Amino acid sequence: MIIAVDGMGGDDAPSIVIEGMAKARTLYPDVKYLLFGPEDTLKPLLDQQSALNAQVTLVHTDKVITSDDKPSQALRRGREASMGMAIQSVKAGDAHVAISAGNTGALMALAKFILRTEPGIDRPALISPMPTLRGESVMLDLGANVECTAENLVQFSIMGAAYARVVLGLEKPTVGLLNVGVEDLKGRDAVRQAADTLRAHQSDWPFDYQGFVEGDGIGAGDVDVVVTDGFTGNIALKTAEGTAKLMAKLLERAFKSSTFSKIGYGFARSGMMSLKNHLDPNNHNGGVFLGLNGLVVKSHGGASAHGFSAALAVAIDMARSDLVRLIKDDLDRLEHSQDKNDAMTNNESASI
Amino acid sequence: MIIAVDGMGGDDAPSIVIEGMAKARTLYPDVKYLLFGPEDTLKPLLDQQSALNAQVTLVHTDKVITSDDKPSQALRRGREASMGMAIQSVKAGDAHVAISAGNTGALMALAKFILRTEPGIDRPALISPMPTLRGESVMLDLGANVECTAENLVQFSIMGAAYARVVLGLEKPTVGLLNVGVEDLKGRDAVRQAADTLRAHQSDWPFDYQGFVEGDGIGAGDVDVVVTDGFTGNIALKTAEGTAKLMAKLLERAFKSSTFSKIGYGFARSGMMSLKNHLDPNNHNGGVFLGLNGLVVKSHGGASAHGFSAALAVAIDMARSDLVRLIKDDLDRLEHSQDKNDAMTNNESASI
Numbered sequence: 001m002i003i004a005v006d007g008m009g010g011d012d013a014p015s016i017v018i019e020g021m022a023k024a025r026t027l028y029p030d031v032k033y034l035l036f037g038p039e040d041t042l043k044p045l046l047d048q049q050s051a052l053n054a055q056v057t058l059v060h061t062d063k064v065i066t067s068d069d070k071p072s073q074a075l076r077r078g079r080e081a082s083m084g085m086a087i088q089s090v091k092a093g094d095a096h097v098a099i100s101a102g103n104t105g106a107l108m109a110l111a112k113f114i115l116r117t118e119p120g121i122d123r124p125a126l127i128s129p130m131p132t133l134r135g136e137s138v139m140l141d142l143g144a145n146v147e148c149t150a151e152n153l154v155q156f157s158i159m160g161a162a163y164a165r166v167v168l169g170l171e172k173p174t175v176g177l178l179n180v181g182v183e184d185l186k187g188r189d190a191v192r193q194a195a196d197t198l199r200a201h202q203s204d205w206p207f208d209y210q211g212f213v214e215g216d217g218i219g220a221g222d223v224d225v226v227v228t229d230g231f232t233g234n235i236a237l238k239t240a241e242g243t244a245k246l247m248a249k250l251l252e253r254a255f256k257s258s259t260f261s262k263i264g265y266g267f268a269r270s271g272m273m274s275l276k277n278h279l280d281p282n283n284h285n286g287g288v289f290l291g292l293n294g295l296v297v298k299s300h301g302g303a304s305a306h307g308f309s310a311a312l313a314v315a316i317d318m319a320r321s322d323l324v325r326l327i328k329d330d331l332d333r334l335e336h337s338q339d340k341n342d343a344m345t346n347n348e349s350a351s352i
Numbered sequence: 353m354i355i356a357v358d359g360m361g362g363d364d365a366p367s368i369v370i371e372g373m374a375k376a377r378t379l380y381p382d383v384k385y386l387l388f389g390p391e392d393t394l395k396p397l398l399d400q401q402s403a404l405n406a407q408v409t410l411v412h413t414d415k416v417i418t419s420d421d422k423p424s425q426a427l428r429r430g431r432e433a434s435m436g437m438a439i440q441s442v443k444a445g446d447a448h449v450a451i452s453a454g455n456t457g458a459l460m461a462l463a464k465f466i467l468r469t470e471p472g473i474d475r476p477a478l479i480s481p482m483p484t485l486r487g488e489s490v491m492l493d494l495g496a497n498v499e500c501t502a503e504n505l506v507q508f509s510i511m512g513a514a515y516a517r518v519v520l521g522l523e524k525p526t527v528g529l530l531n532v533g534v535e536d537l538k539g540r541d542a543v544r545q546a547a548d549t550l551r552a553h554q555s556d557w558p559f560d561y562q563g564f565v566e567g568d569g570i571g572a573g574d575v576d577v578v579v580t581d582g583f584t585g586n587i588a589l590k591t592a593e594g595t596a597k598l599m600a601k602l603l604e605r606a607f608k609s610s611t612f613s614k615i616g617y618g619f620a621r622s623g624m625m626s627l628k629n630h631l632d633p634n635n636h637n638g639g640v641f642l643g644l645n646g647l648v649v650k651s652h653g654g655a656s657a658h659g660f661s662a663a664l665a666v667a668i669d670m671a672r673s674d675l676v677r678l679i680k681d682d683l684d685r686l687e688h689s690q691d692k693n694d695a696m697t698n699n700e701s702a703s704i
Contacts, residue, residue, distance in 0.1 A: 133598050143532050146540050180495055180586040188498050188583055215590025219598035228587075231540055234532040235584055236591045238567025243595040246485050246571035251603070 001030065003315055004086040004095035007037030008064040009102025011302050017101065018045040020308025022052045027309075028316055031055065034095050036082035038062055061085055065106045067301065074106030075113055083107060087114045090294040096319035099311060101299035108144055111289050111296040118324060120331040121291035123148070125156050126230070126298070127163055128287035130240065132221030138164050139178075139218065141230035142237050142287065148229035150193035153177065157198060158330045159290040160225040161207035166321040167286070167314055168224060172206065176213035176223035178232060186212065190229070206330055286314030290327070295319060353382065355667055356438040356447035359389030360416045361454025363654050369453065370397040372651075372660025374404045379661075380668055383407065386447050388434035390414050413437055417458045419653065426458030427465055435459060439466045442646040448671035451663060453651035460496055463641050463648040470676060472683035473643035475500070477508050477582070478650070479515055480639035482592065484573030490516050491530075491570065493582040494589050494639065500581035502545035505529065509550060510682045511642040512577040513559035518673040519638070519666055520576060524558065528565035528575035530584060538564065542581070558682055638666030642679070647671060 005021065007014045014037060021033060032055050035042060039060040046053045063081040065074055078084040083106065086098040091114050100107050108126070117124055127140035140160045145152065157175050164173035177195055179187040184195070191212075198209040213222045215236060228236065255262065287298040295318050299311035357373065359366045366389060373385060384407050387394060391412040398405045415433040417426055430436040435458065438450040443466050452459050460478070469476055479492035492512045497504065509527050516525035529547055531539040536547070543564075550561040565574045567588060580588065607614065637659040639650040647670050651663035 131598070133601055146532060178587060180498060180583055215587040215592075216594030216597065218591055219594035231532055232584055232587055235530060235567040235580075236587055239570055239588045239591045240567075240595045242568030242571035243592045244599060245568065246483070247596060247599045249485055 002032045002095045004034045004089040004098040006083045006086045006100035007035050007042050008082045009100035016305045019305030022049045023309035024312040025052045036085045067103050071105045071109035078110050084110050097295035097315045099297040099315050115292040115294040124289050124291035134221030139226040141233050143230045143234035145230040150190045153194035154197050156227045162326045164224050173224035174208045174210045175225040176210045178228035179212035182212045286311040354384045354447045356386045356441040356450040358435045358438045358452035359387050359394050360434045361452035368657045371657035374401045375661035376664040377404045388437045419455050423457045423461035430462050436462050449647035449667045451649040451667050467644040467646040476641050476643035486573030491578040493585050495582045495586035497582040502542045505546035506549050508579045514678045516576050525576035526560045526562050527577040528562045530580035531564035534564045638663035
């Protein structure tokens with residue numbers, strides 16, 4: 001198992017990258033790494049991690065994608081940068097998966113350009129785990145496509161369910177389409193048409209399609225896989241993050257509002273820490289671009305070393321289970337079942 | 353000032369309706385009410401509130417819209433129901449504003465059908481206050497229109513800003529368009545085109561257009577008025593509610609996780625109560641259908657008497673400031689300024 005790592009992506013790169021790799025090594029001692037970035041910056045950090053160092057091949061490049069680079073700029077000159085070289089090593093078969101905590105737009109543009117979409121997939125999608133009352137769900141698309149057709153949403157359902165099987169370890173995940181109500185007539189055309197397709201082939205899917213889910217069903221954990229277009233998904237994700245931040249700040253104010261409250265916080269500390277832990281994005285790190293001919297994992301830009309190691313764990317899970325092939329098999333299965341259905345429909349018409 | 357009240361709308365109607373009116377009466381002693389519903393149910397409740405009773409004219413109807421009624425059913429037989437009659441009294445000029453805690457879809461359908469949209473407004477929108485770190489913002493559309501054009505979004509900005517001036521008491525509210533990023537090139541066509549129009553006429557608006565705002569800007573209170581289509585707005589609103597619920601449950605678990613935590617909660621109680629207070633939907637009650645030839649306020653279906661009185665306060669604020677006329681004036685002003693601009697543009701073309 002070989003992972004291609006962008007050594008220079010993320011707010012606190014390269015230090016959190018190397019430290020995250022060192023943390024991951026204790027859990028996955030056999031994994032090897034291709035690390036891309038400037039040798040003079042990365043070598044000294046690696047030298048401090050002798051156990052990790054033995055697993056790493058350092059590939060030098062001076063070029064780096066910054067957080068200000070536009071996707072168009074990334075496409076022009078990013079293939080020689082640490083981010084682009086990591087993706088190219090997946091394309092070349094030198095690594096099983098690439099990972100970066102860098103600029104999301106640049107990473108998406110480079111990944112799409114270098115790896116192209118899988119056969120049967122029109123658009124890649126960005127997926128990520130979300131904390132819920134039941135534990136964890138996943139949601140996609142989180143911003144790769146601002147407009148989506150019904151076909152896109154059906155493909156996202158297949159990809160999202162495959163991801164949930166691998167990363168959440170579920171045998172038959174539940175899937176729901178994000179909508180403004182749960183009744184059949186609600187919502188936009190694309191969402192309703194996708195629902196028709198998902199329901200029509202219900203028995204063929206390797207997941208359990210449960211119908212529409214509303215915004216408050218995300219946090220409630222109504223389904224394992226929440227499927228939506230990239231505009232809505234991005235806004236839902238950030239609204240959830242913003243609300244969590246709002247509540248945390250109000251909570252802080254509440255605890256500081258009086259001496260009694262401060263004493264209270266002292267007592268409640270361990271419980272509060274476990275709450276913080278459950279919501280900490282570092283524990284739900286590892287967004288992925290699904291639907292490409294190769295695996296690319298996006299870590300939060302502000303991830304800690306712990307967060308980066310969590311994203312590495314997601315990358316390893318996906319590579320081990322060969323997520324790209326899993327999605328392809330599910331698509332093939334659907335195509336066959338649709339051919340079969342079409343054949344049956346033709347027979348029926350003939351008998352009229 | 354006369355308010356038309358649907359006596360039978362809401363999960364705990366009619367008791368919370370009458371109690372909410374009694375609460376509002378202490379703050380607004382001069383306001384009179386037309387109360388619609390079955391006399392045998394409402395009369396005994398009113399008789400218990402003698403001070404309120406003197407301000408109320410009871411209008412009998414046996415018919416009631418239930419929470420299961422579809423909008424189409426509401427249109428067929430809702431005009432004789434308490435909800436429809438309340439709206440019709442606004443249309444007839446017998447009341448300044450109508451209020452109901454009943455079925456949202458039915459209320460919207462009846463309000464649109466009976467009152468029709470204001471001149472210059474193509475679609476009505478549902479708006480509501482939201483708690484933020486800075487206090488309170490408002491967001492629209494929350495579900496009246498699943499698809500919106502750029503023109504709709506511009507009209508929503510005008511309507512939302514007028515509402516914020518009246519209900520939040522702001523002289524020149526800040527307005528932002530909800531989008532997946534703050535850069536000019538981000539997002540859907542309708543959102544980008546609306547941004548162009550809002551920016552082009554920046555000096556003409558009675559509000560301060562601030563550009564795009566992301567999902568996490570809602571809770572942060574980045575702008576006073578968040579403008580979006582009804583699909584995205586509904587999902588953002590419910591995602592925020594769901595996340596708040598998730599955090600409250602996790603917090604409860606955290607506080608119950610050990611004896612220490614339980615003691616902590618005892619000490620922190622008053623601070624926690626003020627947090628709960630800030631987030632309680634009853635304190636942000638009073639969604640409104642904007643853009644109609646008359647005012648209709650929607651209270652939460654699950655509102656308490658306190659919540660219903662908060663919605664009544666919103667209704668009174670809007671009626672006092674004649675929100676319908678305010679929106680009309682803003683639209684007229686824009687039209688004149690556009691005519692002026694068009695005239696200038698024509699002159700320029702002529703001189704080429």
